[in-house]
Amino acid sequence: MGGITQVSSNRVFGGYQKIFSHDSKELGCKMNFAIYLPPASEEKKVPVIYWLSGLTCTEKNFVEKAGAQRYASENGVAIVGPDTSPRGLNIPGEEDGWDFGTGAGFYVDATREPWSKNYRMFSYVTKELPELINENFPVLPNSQSIMGHSMGGHGALICALKNPGQYRSVSAFAPICNPIKCPWGKKAFDGYMGSVDCNKWADWDATELVKKYQGPPLEILIDQGKEDQFLKDLQLLPENFVQACTNSQMPVILHMHEGYDHSYYFIASFIGQHIQHHMRYLAA
Numbered sequence: 264m265g266g267i268t269q270v271s272s273n274r275v276f277g278g279y280q281k282i283f284s285h286d287s288k289e290l291g292c293k294m295n296f297a298i299y300l301p302p303a304s305e306e307k308k309v310p311v312i313y314w315l316s317g318l319t320c321t322e323k324n325f326v327e328k329a330g331a332q333r334y335a336s337e338n339g340v341a342i343v344g345p346d347t348s349p350r351g352l353n354i355p356g357e358e359d360g361w362d363f364g365t366g367a368g369f370y371v372d373a374t375r376e377p378w379s380k381n382y383r384m385f386s387y388v389t390k391e392l393p394e395l396i397n398e399n400f401p402v403l404p405n406s407q408s409i410m411g412h413s414m415g416g417h418g419a420l421i422c423a424l425k426n427p428g429q430y431r432s433v434s435a436f437a438p439i440c441n442p443i444k445c446p447w448g449k450k451a452f453d454g455y456m457g458s459v460d461c462n463k464w465a466d467w468d469a470t471e472l473v474k475k476y477q478g479p480p481l482e483i484l485i486d487q488g489k490e491d492q493f494l495k496d497l498q499l500l501p502e503n504f505v506q507a508c509t510n511s512q513m514p515v516i517l518h519m520h521e522g523y524d525h526s527y528y529f530i531a532s533f534i535g536q537h538i539q540h541h542m543r544y545l546a547a
């Protein structure tokens with residue numbers, strides 16, 4: 264296998280949950296990613312869904328907590344989940360908070376020193392990683408979708424909206440929908456891009472991007488818990504995104520769930536439905 268090293272492999276639901284590491288050119292450091300290979304992949308190439316995790320996560324949170332393997336096995340789809348930032352670069356400030364730097368790459372390409380050389384998670388997730396996956400695993404390169412949670416939900420939305428046609432479908436759990444208007448997003452975008460030209464932030468904001476999207480139709484699925492503390496803290500702002508979608512005639516389905524919070528218990532409760540949503544487009 265070209266340039267990747269297996270870290271672990273566990274048989275689950277007839278397939279394999281594996282973790283690999285590799286030297287990322289885009290990020291300039293060693294990166295881990297997880298891949299679930301369903302039993303069907305032993306006989307033929309299968310579609311692939313990319314999963315992007317939220318703040319503080321590594322590639323392991325989703326693998327260990329979401330319970331996605333059962334549904335991926337049943338539907339014959341691979342799931343790939345990268346880490347959430349470069350690590351161990353010793354950039355001053357990278358470990359100062361849980362919402363910026365390590366574990367908080369925000370899936371953007373930074374333009375501000377000292378982050379711009381390595382914090383290039385958008386290019387990593389949309390270019391380098393898919394190339395690596397297509398080269399090394401039995402996946403169909405033209406049959407990929409993307410989903411994510413919170414910061415990773417924002418990542419999934421911008422990856423799809425900024426790359427029309429690359430993903431057949433997109434979905435998100437409790438995504439940060441309008442980062443230029445919430446405290447997490449303002450801190451991250453200021454740190455990674457600076458405040459000299461705040462207009463540039465809009466290029467990385469799903470609510471702004473949807474207003475000018477011109478690609479193939481996307482039916483965006485979002486699930487959101489009503490007891491999510493970060494929703495109450497105005498970090499997520501799904502209503503802004505839905506309003507922008509409505510104004511732009513972008514189909515969006517927002518499910519608001521009584522009693523659910525922001526945790527992986529919430530994700531585990533609806534991950535099967537998200538995988539089914541993607542299969543409608545991946546199997547077509």
Ligand SMILES: N[C@@H](CCC(=O)N[C@@H](CSC=O)C(=O)NCC(=O)O)C(=O)O
Pocket residue numbers: 316317318319320324328361412413414415525526527
């Ligand atoms: N500071 C807390 C909260 C961090 C947290 O809740 N992270 C979420 C994502 S939030 C938005 O991107 C998460 O997915 N955590 C991992 C998990 O396994 O639950 C803390 O450090 O715990």
